Amino acid sequence: MMMKKDYLIWIAIKTGLLSGVIAIFLCLIGMVEVFSKRDVIEKIITLGDFILLATAVSAGVIAARATSNPEQQKQPLKNLIAGALAGITTGVVIAAFIGLSQQINLRSVFLSASPSLFDLLTFKGGTNWIWMYPAIGMAAGLLGTILFLLPEKFRQPITRAIFITFLLALFSGLFRVVMINQSDNIAKAGKYLFGQTGLTLSGAIIFFVAVVSISMFWSAESTNLQKGFARIPKKGQTGVRVVVFAILAYMVLMLPQVSGPFIAQVIVIVSLYALMGLGLNITLGFAGLLDLGFVAFFAVGAYTVGLLTSYGIFGLQHVSFWVAVPIAVLVSMMFGAFLGLPVLGVRGDYLAIATLGFGEIVRLLAGSDFLAPFFGGPQGIIGIQKPCLGTLGEFVRVDVPRICNGLEFAGPKEIYYLAVASAILIAFIALRLQRSRLGRAWMAIREDEDVAEALGINLIQTKLLAYMLGAAFAGLGGAIFTVLVGSIFATSMQLIVSINVVSLIIVGGMGSVPGVIVGAIALIGLPELLREVSEYRFLFYGAALIMMMLAKPEGLWPSQATLRELHHDDSGEDSEIASTKSSQAKA
Amino acid sequence: MRTSLGEKILDLAVSGFLWGFRILIVLIVVLGTFLTIRAGKYTGEQWIDFLVFGISQGSIYALIALGYTMVYGILRMINFAHGEIFMSGAFGGYFIATWLTVIGFMDKYPVLGLIASMLFGMLISTLIALLVERIAYRPLRGAPRLVPLISAIGASFFLQYTFRGFFGPGVYAYPSMKALEGQWNFFGIGILKVQIVVAIAAFIMMAILYSIVMFTKIGKAMRAVSENKDVAALMGIDVNRIIVTTFALGAAMAGAAGVLYALTYRQVNFFTGFTPGIKAFTAAVLGGIGNIPGAMVGGLVLGIVESVGPALFLDSLGIPRPYQLKDAIAYIMLVMILLFRPSGILGERVSKKA
Numbered sequence: 001m002m003m004k005k006d007y008l009i010w011i012a013i014k015t016g017l018l019s020g021v022i023a024i025f026l027c028l029i030g031m032v033e034v035f036s037k038r039d040v041i042e043k044i045i046t047l048g049d050f051i052l053l054a055t056a057v058s059a060g061v062i063a064a065r066a067t068s069n070p071e072q073q074k075q076p077l078k079n080l081i082a083g084a085l086a087g088i089t090t091g092v093v094i095a096a097f098i099g100l101s102q103q104i105n106l107r108s109v110f111l112s113a114s115p116s117l118f119d120l121l122t123f124k125g126g127t128n129w130i131w132m133y134p135a136i137g138m139a140a141g142l143l144g145t146i147l148f149l150l151p152e153k154f155r156q157p158i159t160r161a162i163f164i165t166f167l168l169a170l171f172s173g174l175f176r177v178v179m180i181n182q183s184d185n186i187a188k189a190g191k192y193l194f195g196q197t198g199l200t201l202s203g204a205i206i207f208f209v210a211v212v213s214i215s216m217f218w219s220a221e222s223t224n225l226q227k228g229f230a231r232i233p234k235k236g237q238t239g240v241r242v243v244v245f246a247i248l249a250y251m252v253l254m255l256p257q258v259s260g261p262f263i264a265q266v267i268v269i270v271s272l273y274a275l276m277g278l279g280l281n282i283t284l285g286f287a288g289l290l291d292l293g294f295v296a297f298f299a300v301g302a303y304t305v306g307l308l309t310s311y312g313i314f315g316l317q318h319v320s321f322w323v324a325v326p327i328a329v330l331v332s333m334m335f336g337a338f339l340g341l342p343v344l345g346v347r348g349d350y351l352a353i354a355t356l357g358f359g360e361i362v363r364l365l366a367g368s369d370f371l372a373p374f375f376g377g378p379q380g381i382i383g384i385q386k387p388c389l390g391t392l393g394e395f396v397r398v399d400v401p402r403i404c405n406g407l408e409f410a411g412p413k414e415i416y417y418l419a420v421a422s423a424i425l426i427a428f429i430a431l432r433l434q435r436s437r438l439g440r441a442w443m444a445i446r447e448d449e450d451v452a453e454a455l456g457i458n459l460i461q462t463k464l465l466a467y468m469l470g471a472a473f474a475g476l477g478g479a480i481f482t483v484l485v486g487s488i489f490a491t492s493m494q495l496i497v498s499i500n501v502v503s504l505i506i507v508g509g510m511g512s513v514p515g516v517i518v519g520a521i522a523l524i525g526l527p528e529l530l531r532e533v534s535e536y537r538f539l540f541y542g543a544a545l546i547m548m549m550l551a552k553p554e555g556l557w558p559s560q561a562t563l564r565e566l567h568h569d570d571s572g573e574d575s576e577i578a579s580t581k582s583s584q585a586k587a
Numbered sequence: 588m589r590t591s592l593g594e595k596i597l598d599l600a601v602s603g604f605l606w607g608f609r610i611l612i613v614l615i616v617v618l619g620t621f622l623t624i625r626a627g628k629y630t631g632e633q634w635i636d637f638l639v640f641g642i643s644q645g646s647i648y649a650l651i652a653l654g655y656t657m658v659y660g661i662l663r664m665i666n667f668a669h670g671e672i673f674m675s676g677a678f679g680g681y682f683i684a685t686w687l688t689v690i691g692f693m694d695k696y697p698v699l700g701l702i703a704s705m706l707f708g709m710l711i712s713t714l715i716a717l718l719v720e721r722i723a724y725r726p727l728r729g730a731p732r733l734v735p736l737i738s739a740i741g742a743s744f745f746l747q748y749t750f751r752g753f754f755g756p757g758v759y760a761y762p763s764m765k766a767l768e769g770q771w772n773f774f775g776i777g778i779l780k781v782q783i784v785v786a787i788a789a790f791i792m793m794a795i796l797y798s799i800v801m802f803t804k805i806g807k808a809m810r811a812v813s814e815n816k817d818v819a820a821l822m823g824i825d826v827n828r829i830i831v832t833t834f835a836l837g838a839a840m841a842g843a844a845g846v847l848y849a850l851t852y853r854q855v856n857f858f859t860g861f862t863p864g865i866k867a868f869t870a871a872v873l874g875g876i877g878n879i880p881g882a883m884v885g886g887l888v889l890g891i892v893e894s895v896g897p898a899l900f901l902d903s904l905g906i907p908r909p910y911q912l913k914d915a916i917a918y919i920m921l922v923m924i925l926l927f928r929p930s931g932i933l934g935e936r937v938s939k940k941a
Contacts, residue, residue, distance in 0.1 A: 025749075028752070028753060029748075029749055029752025029753055030752050031752065109682060109753075110753050110754070111753065111754055111755040112752060112753065290733065290736075341600075341601055341604045341605070342604065342605060342608060342922070342926050343925075343926070344601060346925055346926065346929065348732065349663075349665055349732070349736070350872075350925050350929055352665075352736070353665070353868065353869075353872060353921065353925065354921070354922050354925040354926065356865070357869075357918040357919070357921045357922045357925075358918075358922060360865075360914065360915070360918045361915050361918045361919060361922070364911070364912060364914055364915040364918070365912075365915060367911075368908070368911045368912055368915075369908045369911060370906045370908075370909075370911070370912065458594060458597075460594075460597050460598065460601060461594070461597060499740055502737070502740075503737065503740070503741075506733070506737050510733075535751075535752075536748065536752070538744045538747065538748045539744070539745060539748035539749065539752065541741070541744050542740075542741040542742060542743065542744030542745030542746070542747075542748065543741070543745055544741070545737055545738065545740060545741025545744070546722070546723045546738050546741040546742060546745065548737075548741075549723075549727060549730075549734050549735070549737055549738040549741065550723075550726055550727070550738070553730060553731075553734045
């Protein structure tokens, strides 16, 4: 079927208008201006330019895709026209926006529509240069179309390379600092590849070429390599695995020494969120009980450790961290049962809201003057004893920390080991639980409570265990968080923490243990590392949640069961093989 | 049927626990009320102040709650971004109100000025709600229940931080309206003008919405869709259009509420919508979610309990600064309702299967 010409033009213009509006949106929320202070490639393209260009390029890709018919062969000319037109429209919209801003003062409503933004957009030349926008837009749109038209063999490596180079550029400041602190040669290489605020030109080219070639090599040879690995005798395979594992373990051990306290702290925070995520993954992922007040258990763990170990005025016992942690985990467990009991009969959305209420009640009570004699109220609990491997000196008097004879977990570089070890241990426990009788009972409840009960599963007991174990994991996270920060304030137990945890599970893949780790890295780790653009952290967050739900509701690393549930019409009802195949294709 | 002794004990423990919880709360309420009234710390006038503030606050909650309840009634989905829709209405009203104040219109015709700000606030929130529905909710219709909820949480964040980007993190002070300053005297009791105006405006809005839902053709269609989507579609109702209308109506109410809320507190910023949003959801659940008169009653009850409660229940129990626990009272009410009467005050008895 031939598409009508005017239809094609309409699609292209519509796409262009949309992406132009998105570009204006990015300008008005101030992102373009803030991001233009950072480079992607030093002295060549700033992050601000990059996101504006990206809107035009994606307009090109989308227009090309919309105008190509999957049943027919590609019609490059038509796609190119559409892509170019979409790009031009984007440019025209931006130019019109700049023109408009010269006529009326947008600043009186939009804070970010500042003169400096327009200086940036007009290259400080007034309206003299705005004719460039349609031209640049056309080029970008054509680039997008060409990307789309490239055969699969080249397209995938190139998009992958652009993506990875972009990521490296975002984190180049970090890499630079880390590499400069190493031996001479590494420092030199670091300076050569990474600039202060972005990649150097040579660095960008090297990374781009490297990723393209590795990726092309991999897609050509991966099956051969896998076959080759399978041909190695069993013992050899185990050997290879052990070596890989040892290298990984060594890297994990050495990382804080190499990278410095900032990255160590980020990893600690990621591990803590992973701990909470693993806990919620039991209640939500395995047993299907949506808990929006999960931060309460974190708070219980934190406060228990704080009260037991603090040398401040609220300290009760002055025991060591190692004694306090098991107690904190136990107390959290009991608290999990305590909050779980009343909501046993509540299901679905109502459960989410009831637990949200519990979480808020806990925070409000802990921070109120009413309970201030016990929990410090708004002033919080300070002076928490750091964990100590070795003997701990006697408690002298209030506000004087006890002396540690041995290794003290003083800062993020040391607590890193504690947090990572706990996360690994808990992940292992969660994996074992998933396969156990209890884990299968949880999943039965998740799928259908009534059927599960009919099959002889004790609902009360099983649900309570889910709450208790989930709470225990979160409590452990809270305990470690306390010693990391050295103080507890009720204000750090906000609802947003619970929502973060739910989101990271969903993004990672519900009910999947590796998914929790991936989700924690993606949603907590990356934004923590990108502190400079942290103003827009939650904006990205919101957009990411929506886009995940639209495009990939099963998560980044889904569990098999979820995949089967969400895609069971395209992989066949019960055929195990078909669903695993589709999951491999997805992964 | 085999039930071991252990299971029986567990069952007993659960119901014992629930009863203990009920008795504890009732005890606090009864004892606190008794002691407060005996102590006579507050005068009658103060109680009336609390009550009027509660009604004006509650009517705002009720307006927001209508949006939650209507969307839930039709889509069985918690529109988590509704609080942000409310906030956008407050911002929309702010810009018009400021402009009208600057050109002197507001002082000359305060009623018209107020109506204009409310209409503009409603327009802005309706537009945003329609966008959110189109982008974040419509493609997910028919997905598992958790999926649209998460998308709504995402939309909530996205809107909050979009407004932060547009208008900065600062607090915008609403222009003062001379006509709303001071108080009116009724039988010797002074009541703030703002509170009366807010309550009246909110009640008018509710009456308009109620008549739309009850007496127009589109309202009838809305009720039909919320009863049963498939059958409504068979009767020739365009379900999609009804859903969009529902979102628009709910958002318009939230936008009006946003302007009224900002009139009471005289300020707005990007985070304004969060707490009232959750409170209004509480109100919707309180009245029986999906039930329109229920949302109104729930909002009023919540507003009054929140404003009277701390003084009445907690003050004489020796709790310092009971107003810190105002929100806690609201949440405890929410939890109690969910546990013991999930169908709400006006809702018909439904099974616990939400």
